[in-house]
């Protein structure tokens with residue numbers, strides 16, 4: 070049997086949710102990843118260091134015995150975030166940065182930012198304290214087509230931010246377009262991007278052809294194939310600015326399969342195997358280790374993991390559903406095959 074050993078990976082962007090859902094999401098991610106950047110889009114959002122530390126304790130309580138897992142918390146940036154909160158976050162090793170959600174852009178973003186320009190004093194504090202800015206990069210103007218929202222956000226907001234704050238560490242999360250790849254490639258070394266399995270493995274045909282597939286619906290929405298191909302080339306290039314962030318985003322089946330379904334793919338149960346599938350499809354499994362386990366740690370100036378995981382070439386099928394305390398969930402890639410499996 071073919072096998073591949075890589076350093077233990079980290080997930081630099083995901084959603085664990087809260088309450089009983091943590092009983093499902095925390096073990097699934099901790100089984101593979103050593104660290105994970107936990108998104109703060111709860112209701113109410115996690116806006117302070119104190120709230121993040123309480124949330125972190127609730128996560129730690131669900132780690133199965135014998136597993137080591139280090140959740141790194143992202144705080145939710147709002148119009149009320151103060152430079153003092155930034156300084157407190159900078160001093161806390163379990164806070165990774167602040168997350169910018171344009172108001173209304175995605176799940177639980179109502180409390181997000183309405184004016185990016187008004188953030189200037191806070192961004193200046195983040196640059197000064199070397200606190201990273203994590204970005205959901207989409208405008209929300211009703212006159213901007215959903216497929217153009219990432220590109221327009223880059224033009225209107227990200228290019229000016231990087232020009233004004235060149236020392237600010239900035240991660241454009243879950244990139245979906247050739248425009249995002251170009252922006253990150255052209256920016257200085259303080260700018261990086263995370264990439265999800267679905268945006269590497271799929272394009273909008275997988276969402277819309279032959280019937281609408283709600284479990285492939287996430288934000289930013291899957292784009293046309295030419296964008297997918299540019300993302301793939303960026304991941305395959307070995308450029309350290311592009312690294313793993315699953316954006317695993319659980320929603321129960323009833324909230325996905327409905328007239329107005331939620332955005333988000335729950336990829337955690339097959340996360341590393343989905344990326345292995347992508348790299349293996351391109352005969353580039355040798356590129357998985359850096360993408361999954363090295364580039365993110367280096368960008369965040371955190372130690373590289375010394376433990377390893379082993380993947381074996383052993384076809385398996387992702388479960389049709391995952392039971393949770395709040396109802397069944399359909400994982401991303403449900404019922405479909407993968408060629409590589411984590412040896413447990």
Ligand SMILES: NC(=O)N[C@@H](CC(=O)O)C(=O)O
Nearest residue numbers: 084175176287288318332333
């Ligand atoms: N990606 C998604 O489609 N959904 C995420 C939010 C986000 O990351 O934008 C969620 O929290 O459900």
Ligand SMILES: [Zn+2]
Nearest residue numbers: 175205288289
């Ligand atoms: Zn997002």
Ligand SMILES: [Zn+2]
Nearest residue numbers: 083108316318
């Ligand atoms: Zn997300």
